[in-house]
Amino acid sequence: MADPDPPLRADARRNRQRVLQAAREVFAESGFGAPLDEIAARAGVGAGTVYRHFATKEALFEAVATARVADLVASAQRLATRADPGAAFFDFLAQLGAEAEAKRDTSDAIAVPGALRDTMQDALSLLLSRARQAGAVRPEVTTADLISIIKGLLIAAHDDAEPGRPARLLTIVIAGLRTDRP
């Protein structure tokens, strides 16, 4: 069999990095809907070059999102070992909120289909079920509910640019998820 992984030429390697960097920036600013030409332009490259390195726009986004989601998952798994499951769960939500405040594509990133999304769901599921067992979260909330809420929250947080809003919305959602204390 032939060499399965011939090394890239120097300019190709360089352009690949430029495209990835530009994609990170543009997606973060404008979300997944940003035109691919803009990414190519910011990278100082033609659209064809982008497609040489990434088969599709979605594949490019995946490459960008993967690293970030992996970080989030790692953080979630670390938090899941904490002594206080309720605090761990809500801390993770806060972290997600902070990430979303800076980057417009977070809501798309956690929704990218694939193994990473499943891992993310598993991690969320674990945090949620531990918090639920500890009595910190109202019992009827499912993981799917949680993901919907998170997406809604991330979208709402970007509605307009008023500072402080993401934090307030997060407070409200956290309070809403908490067990009722009659």
Next chain:
Amino acid sequence: MADPDPPLRADARRNRQRVLQAAREVFAESGFGAPLDEIAARAGVGAGTVYRHFATKEALFEAVATARVADLVASAQRLATRADPGAAFFDFLAQLGAEAEAKRDTSDAIAVPGALRDTMQDALSLLLSRARQAGAVRPEVTTADLISIIKGLLIAAHDDAEPGRPARLLTIVIAGLRTDRP
């Protein structure tokens, strides 16, 4: 000056109603993003005919949304006279949730710019401030926050088709808006 408002021909009047009805249905099913051709097809009419009656797709949506938003506003104003401001506020949210569960374009409808949106904001503002003064809602929530939350909620509720989710999400949001009871 000439007659400023010549009466429509019979077929024109008929088609106008058909277009409006088709638009109501299609927008409710598929949201504002639905192609205009589909509305024309369902009305049994050419696309040109739609444009004879409504200058733009947005104008058509406005015509459809106006009636519904006006109903919501009227309901909000009626609720605002209730004895229990907290219940009035949360009842209105529930009504909005019910509307959104049936129609996919609710989140777009309440965002249509114009006098009606301002009226809607005023009505919401009144409900919210009365509920806040009664101590039923956490004090730091602004009207703009509320609108963002509603939009996020309406979008999230349609994320997938699982029944019961809209109601659960609404419960969570309502609980989150409620004053803390330490």
Next chain:
DNA sequence: GAGAATACGGAACGCACGCCCCGGTTGGCA
């Protein structure tokens, strides 16, 4: 019932975007 005003329909246009192609260029190796 005939003529004129009005309305109809759907083909055509413009635009934005994802994606592909190919003539020209560049980098690595002998």
Next chain:
DNA sequence: TGCCAACCGGGGCGTGCGTTCCGTATTCTC
């Protein structure tokens, strides 16, 4: 240094959509 494969750029294609145009059909008026 010279050659060739790898790579580049950006113009071009296909698609989906909002919008417009114009030849034809329908309605109103007398």
